[in-house]
Amino acid sequence: MSETKGLTRQQMADRVAREFQDGWIVNLGVGIPTMCSNTDIGDRDITYHSENGVIGYGPVAAEGQEDLNLVNAGGQNVTLKPGAAVVHHADSFGVIRGGHIDATVMGAYQVSMTGDFANWKLAGQKGGGIGGAMDLAACAKRVFIILEHVTRKNEPRLVQACDLPITAKGVVTLVMTNYGLFEPTGTGFRLREIAPGLTVEDVRAVTGGTLTVADGLKTIAV
Amino acid sequence: MSETKGLTRQQMADRVAREFQDGWIVNLGVGIPTMCSNTDIGDRDITYHSENGVIGYGPVAAEGQEDLNLVNAGGQNVTLKPGAAVVHHADSFGVIRGGHIDATVMGAYQVSMTGDFANWKLAGQKGGGIGGAMDLAACAKRVFIILEHVTRKNEPRLVQACDLPITAKGVVTLVMTNYGLFEPTGTGFRLREIAPGLTVEDVRAVTGGTLTVADGLKTIAV
Amino acid sequence: MTQRSKVVANFAAAVADVPDGATIAFGGFAMPGTPFNLIKALMEQGAKRLTLVANTTGGAQQPRMPDIGMLVENGQVAKVICAFTAATRPTDVLPFTKYYESGEVDAELVPQGTLAERMRAAGAGVPAFYTPTAVGTELAKGRETRVINGREYLLEYALPLDYAFIRARTADVLGNLRFHRSQRNFNPVMATAARCTIAEIDDPIQPAGSIDPDDVHTAGIYVHRLVQVPPSPEGIWPAKREARAR
Amino acid sequence: MTQRSKVVANFAAAVADVPDGATIAFGGFAMPGTPFNLIKALMEQGAKRLTLVANTTGGAQQPRMPDIGMLVENGQVAKVICAFTAATRPTDVLPFTKYYESGEVDAELVPQGTLAERMRAAGAGVPAFYTPTAVGTELAKGRETRVINGREYLLEYALPLDYAFIRARTADVLGNLRFHRSQRNFNPVMATAARCTIAEIDDPIQPAGSIDPDDVHTAGIYVHRLVQVPPSPEGIWPAKREARAR
DSSP: OOOOOOOOOOHHHHHHHTTOOTTOOOEEOOOGGGGGGGGGOTTTOOEEETTTTTEEEEEEEEEEOOOTTTTTTTSSSEEEEEEEEEEEEHHHHHHHHHHHHHHEEOSSSSEEESSEEEOOOOTTTTSSTTTTHHHHHHHOOEEEEOOOBOOTSOOOSSSHHHOOOSSSSSOOEHHHHEEEEEOOOSSEEEEEEEOOTTOOHHHTTTOOOEEEEEEEEOOOOO | OOOOOOOOHHHHHHHHHHHHOTTOEEEEOTGGGGGGGGGGGOOOOEEETTTEEEEEEEOOOOOOOOTTBBBOTTOOOOOEEEEEEEEOOOHHHHHTTTTSSSSEEEEEEEETTTTTOOOOTTTSSOOOOOTHHHHHHHSOEEEEEEEOSSSSTTSEEEESOSSSSOSSOOOOEEOOOEEEEEOOOSSEEEEEEEEETTHHHHHHOOOOOOEEEEEEEOOOOO | OOOOOOOOOOOOHTTTTTOOTTTEOOSSSSTOOOOOOHHHHHHHHHHOSSEEEEEOOOOOSOOOOHHOOOOOHHHHHHEESBBBOOOOOOOOOOOOHHHTTTTTSEEEOOOHHHHHHHHHHHHOOOEEESSTTTTGGGTTTTOOOETTEEEEEEEEOOOOEEEEEEEEEBBBTTEEEEOOOOGOOTTTHHHHHHHEEEEEESOBBOOOOSGGGGSSSOGGGGGOOEOOOOOOOSSOOOOOOOOOOO | OOOOOOOOOOOHHHHHHHOOOOOOEEOSSSSTTTTTOOOOHHHHHOOOSEEEEEEOOOOOSSSSSSOHHHHTTOOOEEEESSSSSSSSSTTTHHHHHHHHHTTTTEEEEOOOHHHHHHHHHHTTTEEEEEEEETTSSSTTTTTTTETTTTTEEEEEEEEEEEEEEEEEEEEEEEEEEEOOOOOOHHHHHHHEEEEEEEESSOHHHHOOOOOOOOSSBBBBBOOOOEEOOOTTSSHHHHOOOOOOOO
16 A cells, blocks of 8 residues: 555645635535535635535534534534525435536546546446435536545556546546646646645656646645 | 306305315316305315415405415415415426326316316417416316306307317316216216206207216205 | 625616526516516616516506516517416406517417426426426427326426526525515526526515525525615515414 | 324334335435434334335444334345445445345435436426436436437436335424424425325424414425424434534
8 A cells, every 4th residue: 555645635625625716606525525614715705515405504513512403415513604595405406407516526536537537336346326426527517526646556546538437427627636736638637736745757657648737837835 | 148047156166165075185276266265165174275386375365464475376365274385386386297286176168078178278369378277287186177158159168079279188077067067978078966947958958069967966055 | 704795786787787688587476576676677778689488478467567568568578488478368468468469579388387397497407307287288289298107298398597587575695585475486496597596675685694594495596686675666566564364 | 174183193103004015215314304213113014025215225324323224134125226325435334235235135326316306306297307417327328318408418207105204303283394404305305206205203293383384394285194203212313402503
């Protein structure tokens, strides 16, 4: 098993959160993505939506202050921001399918250079865990993926083509790993920003497909 | 114009209301059908539904007691019964299309012996007035029609086949006219009950298609 | 974090950007929930070649309130999508009917439940659905049907909107809305289907969070502009008379 | 007029008539809104060859609450229709997974939004609809798609239910319901799709008309039986701790 290089989980979440623009409606998936709501992005007003129909939730509730009947998509007891609203599941996915989500942030096993990604089923598995991922992937205006850059066997998760069953085709707009921030271009991955302490060659060595580098490559501020 | 024979409008509504069974959810159309909610049917608990999403309305509001933001399908300011609920239009037609309406009562221009009826468009008219009639006709468990037995030209409204554009095909379960209470049988109309003061021959003379008479024909109690 | 207010100063400002050719839906069933003030502002604004979506074209009652028929009479309308191009009672003549019959304005007649569901579908990302309504009628002529579990259904398409003009009783500055009684009708459905929803509000607009999240009828994410209805006579039909008839 | 109460004495009585082979949906997303007491009663009642519909099969949390996985372990289940037959995190192993992998129980894996919409469609009389979800994935293999306005969509069918087991915070005796916060989730949708909806209720059940008609989340016409959840430990997970964190 490889040593984890580059960014921490919270640093990955922080960098993605800084992509959110004022007024956006954002859905955060289970795991690292939920950590985006901890990030201070200043004055920007973001409405967080969760699959179970909560529109406008805030940070995780303090111990002893939980409302046990109020959870986010990950089952954590969250709080509500002023102006929150609750709807039922069909209406909640109406928000999603109707194209009202500005960005969804999800974990994944693999992302391809054409913007496909896989996050519901492992190789050889019968069934899987889809949850709301396929709805979100097909319908959100922007799909941001956060994942560790390599597998435990040090194999790339950014690949030419997914060999795992995909969640949606050609939808990923941004990929955040512990190595850097990438965009699938159709013919490769463009490295927009790199994690501190890593070189482009470090990244290229463990990236599938073609890697291109943005003009004036920035180092991610942590 | 022929003199109106047999039952009054309220008497027609009363007779239809007596068909309603305890626990039914009933939708009443504009005109004579709305008068059904004035009828005393004793202990039976009926939930009246209206297209605009009111579930459980009661009698028309007393003068000066109206809530101007509360109307039935006919635009009358009604009252609410204890346990009423309000939903939006898509959910209200979900109640209808979902098969949750036990009976709908509507007016019509014509009814055929196969249970078709016409109530949205006159001969030669461009467009028409459909409202919720097609949804109700296609989806309610029972479709009851109340109409004057003859046109102003003394022509039958109970006909072998509708010549006006139909609202729905083969759905009518009961037809109430000022002459009597009928059922379309597919091959004719079966007279179940007759208005006081009229004979079967009076009815037959102004009924299209084949008229059959129920065993032990009753006279409608008024 | 900032939470910006969606309150606009007046009706003229709220409708100022409506372009010629827009598709606009209007809430309301009979009087309740009808955005009379926004209709009036749109008449003054003057956008042309509009496609209007509503239950009826109005004009059935006296005294007449601002309605879609008036926009038609004002020469602003290319087409109306509605459940009534004529009154149910043939003796009632709607002002709209003569424009339609003469061919000056086009109309698409849609059963009321299908109209609501087509907008619900647009808001919910469902591009098309099947319904039993209107099967076997003149409205289904030449159209695609499908037999599912032995019953015939008609294919209907989503109806997306550029604007929804709606009316609610209560709002907070973020656009969370509550409707009073049958004021609700088409309003929440239209709000989900529109790129821009403008709501006129009866009661004083409240700070963010004044409405309990469990009690919101239309979430603020669906509402883009709010206008406070001023007291009568400047504001049309505040309609505040309410019986306590429970 | 009489207005009969829908309150049933206890959970055993509420589920007594569930026949072998029934299709039953269970509300709940994580803990909130899950009808734990009805699930427990169904285990005791013993109906077999059931088809169960729910978001997950349960068993992800400790301590374990009554869940669908337990009905499976109890030998009562033929098939599960859900959005997860396995956990999202591959290292978590759901109790259900081994029954599915071994072929003892069948499963139909459905994206969560499609699952909700299929039940909404069943309740609303829409037999089938199109959705963009799952297009181009393994789930769409061999299935009917259609291009509408240049985009490909998958045809999905309504999912009608025999029973819905749900949980709400507040009820009146006629079955009008209110849910607290994310307790709402699938519950109102399942109620519309079922021939018989049974609701377990947290708070004391109130007289008819105690809930303002504008504040009802699920109309009583969709609810057939109500059971009051007794105080803990007899009643499972009343979950009344609530922050005033606004």
